[in-house]
Amino acid sequence: MTKNIVDVNNVVRTFGDVKALDGVSLRFEPGIIYGLLGPNGAGKTTLIRVLATLLKPTSGSATVAGIDVAADPVAVRTKIGLAGQFAAVDAYLTGRENVEMVGRLYNLSKHEAKRRTEEVLERIDLIDAADRQVKTYSGGMRRRLDLAASMVGRPEVLFLDEPTTGIDPRSRLDIWSLIEDLVAGGTTILLTTQYLDEADQLAARIGVIDRGIMIAEGTADELKDMVGGSVVQLTVRADDRGAVADILRSVAGDDPKVDDSNGRMSIPATSARTLLAVAGKLEEAAITPDDIGLRKPTLDDVFLSITGHVAENTEPEKKRAARSGR
Ligand SMILES: Nc1ncnc2c1ncn2[C@@H]1O[C@H](COP(=O)(O)OP(=O)(O)O)[C@@H](O)[C@H]1O
Numbered sequence: 482m483t484k485n486i487v488d489v490n491n492v493v494r495t496f497g498d499v500k501a502l503d504g505v506s507l508r509f510e511p512g513i514i515y516g517l518l519g520p521n522g523a524g525k526t527t528l529i530r531v532l533a534t535l536l537k538p539t540s541g542s543a544t545v546a547g548i549d550v551a552a553d554p555v556a557v558r559t560k561i562g563l564a565g566q567f568a569a570v571d572a573y574l575t576g577r578e579n580v581e582m583v584g585r586l587y588n589l590s591k592h593e594a595k596r597r598t599e600e601v602l603e604r605i606d607l608i609d610a611a612d613r614q615v616k617t618y619s620g621g622m623r624r625r626l627d628l629a630a631s632m633v634g635r636p637e638v639l640f641l642d643e644p645t646t647g648i649d650p651r652s653r654l655d656i657w658s659l660i661e662d663l664v665a666g667g668t669t670i671l672l673t674t675q676y677l678d679e680a681d682q683l684a685a686r687i688g689v690i691d692r693g694i695m696i697a698e699g700t701a702d703e704l705k706d707m708v709g710g711s712v713v714q715l716t717v718r719a720d721d722r723g724a725v726a727d728i729l730r731s732v733a734g735d736d737p738k739v740d741d742s743n744g745r746m747s748i749p750a751t752s753a754r755t756l757l758a759v760a761g762k763l764e765e766a767a768i769t770p771d772d773i774g775l776r777k778p779t780l781d782d783v784f785l786s787i788t789g790h791v792a793e794n795t796e797p798e799k800k801r802a803a804r805s806g807r
């Protein structure tokens with residue numbers, strides 16, 4: 482018995498000559514949200530599909546809830562829920578019918594499927610729209626319905642593949658709070674994302690994947706430490722630069738970083754307070770910056786710092802072309 486609910490050992494998955502996963506290992510304990518962070522084409526969906534038993538690994542092995550995904554996919558499926566990157570709901574059924582159908586696929590009795598459907602639709606705030614055909618739903622509503630369907634069978638482990646990509650900010654916050662509720666209720670979640678802020682907000686631990694390889698692992702703070710955390714960044718008129726450098730030095734306790742190409746100055750920020758402190762002192766000195774802001778590290782910063790290159794979008798054609806050129 483393993484105490485890891487997900488345990489991936491050196492998994493390789495190839496498609497022709499594309500190595501979508503190139504020896505991925507990761508493991509984590511039950512009860513947390515694990516965030517798999519990476520750009521388009523990194524291999525996130527492929528890993529989710531391997532864990533959800535929709536794809537066999539070319540080599541290597543993986544267990545979910547202690548069960549080997551290749552040896553006993555049927556048993557694995559009873560433990561998991563999956564919400565895909567593209568909402569997999571039937572547009573001609575109503576929201577309620579979609580969720581009930583998935584409940585039945587999980588072998589819930591008719592009665593239990595109906596009961597759970599009401600519960601999850603309530604929770605996900607789709608009760609009012611439950612009897613409308615899904616084709617009338619917005620993108621955010623479809624995504625929420627897909628999440629509802631993934632939860633209906635009370636899975637031990639939930640795989641969420643880019644749950645908020647391409648949806649409006651309002652629905653994004655709703656989905657975040659739903660995910661937090663789920664994990665508070667004891668579900669373990671593996672979610673993929675292209676956004677560091679999303680992984681930061683939700684995940685206890687984060688793995689960074691690039692071109693099928695795990696390039697970093699840690700807590701959000703550990704990853705941000707690699708890139709130096711948030712900064713206060715500002716641009717001022719050339720003749721204010723000396724005075725502003727003094728102000729920044731007094732706040733940060735160290736010399737500000739200056740970008741020679743544009744004169745932009747920055748200091749590390751522990752929180753928004755650093756920004757307020759700088760703004761207060763500029764105000765006192767009657768200096769108005771051209772631009773000032775708190776800049777948080779992004780996935781691009783993480784990539785740049787770990788790999789020395791920016792996070793490239795490795796969509797199919799581009800990736801195939803790049804690989805066949807080797
Ligand atoms: N069914 C498939 N056939 C061929 N290539 C695939 C297939 N699925 C994924 N790939 C390739 O594998 C790589 C990883 O894809 P994917 O796992 O979808 O990445 P991500 O989800 O991180 O965007 C990409 O280069 C993609 O083109």
Ligand SMILES: [Mg+2]
Pocket residue numbers: 522525526527566642643
């Ligand atoms: Mg994907």
